[in-house]
Amino acid sequence: MPGTHPALPGGGRSASPAAIPGDLLTELDRLLAPGVRTLRRSCAVDLTFGGSLAPGARDAITIRHLDGHLGHTLRDLQVRAGYGLGGKVFAMGRPLVVRDYFNTARIVHAYDRAVAPERIETVFAVPIRAGETVVGLLYLAQRDDVAIGDRVVARAVEHTRRIERDLAVGVEVRRRTAAYDEAAARDQRAVAEVRRDLDEAMALVDDEQARNRLQQVSQRLQRISTGTDAGAPECGNRDGVLSARELDVLQLVATGAANGDIAAGLGLRPNTVKAYLRSIARKLGATNRTHAVRLARDAGMLP
Incomplete structure (x- = not known):
């Protein structure tokens, strides 16, 4: 028959392509x-x-x-x-x-x-x-x-x-690949939430050894989320290293915000903000909040 070939396979009509991704x-x-x-x-x-x-x-x-x-x-x-x-x-x-x-x-x-x-x-x-x-x-x-x-x-x-x-x-x-990327993004968000919880807990802990241990855990979580963790915990706490939540607080301090405004902006209790400020001052060796902002800027922690 003209227009066809005896060796051709197949047959039937094509389905609607409306749902083709x-x-x-x-x-x-x-x-x-x-x-x-x-x-x-x-x-x-x-x-x-x-x-x-x-x-x-x-x-x-x-x-x-x-x-x-x-x-x-x-x-x-x-x-x-x-x-x-x-x-x-x-x-x-x-x-x-x-x-x-x-x-x-x-x-x-x-x-x-x-x-x-x-x-x-x-x-x-x-x-x-x-x-x-x-x-x-x-x-x-x-x-x-x-x-x-x-x-x-x-x-x-x-x-x-x-x-x-x-x-x-x-x-x-x-x-x-898309499913893996989505799962990895979910994991990173979960780790970030856990680190924020740890940061809040650190600000409320008076025992320095306990604070150092919580800081190590927080830092390791960060390394795990970025793929840079080698499996070994950090020894000791590095002086002057602020947690992510402490940086949040200090950035608001740098804008002139009062403790109540900082608490409202970050969803914290006022006493928790005070605890963060004490921890920041201790780590940076600052005498007051203005001094802490200046030291953080000198160290490149704040713009």
């Missing part, structure tokens, strides 16, 4: 750039080209990648479902081949003006699927009216299947 289409576009070049070399044809659904598109494939082309009339061409050979493949969900392209009655000749400068005669188009949905197209073309043999068809179909497998793997890697 953007990261899948981005990954497919990335794979197609080298894919069309490899396909042309593997099949020894004059021209290969292809494209994917644009994000948000429902019924059109955009041709973005070409190899062996004479001009650029096909680049960025939108192939709509049902129009042209690719549109027919898109709508039917199975590969098709046509010979004597410009005279065949098997397709709607909606894109002849874009195709004509390439002087092609025989074209083979293969759908790229994600699950049951057609999300892209690959084309092979010859500039002579010659049959595309079973061996070339098999190579082209296998090449497309490989892209589909790589697409599935790439999307899964992106999904897992």
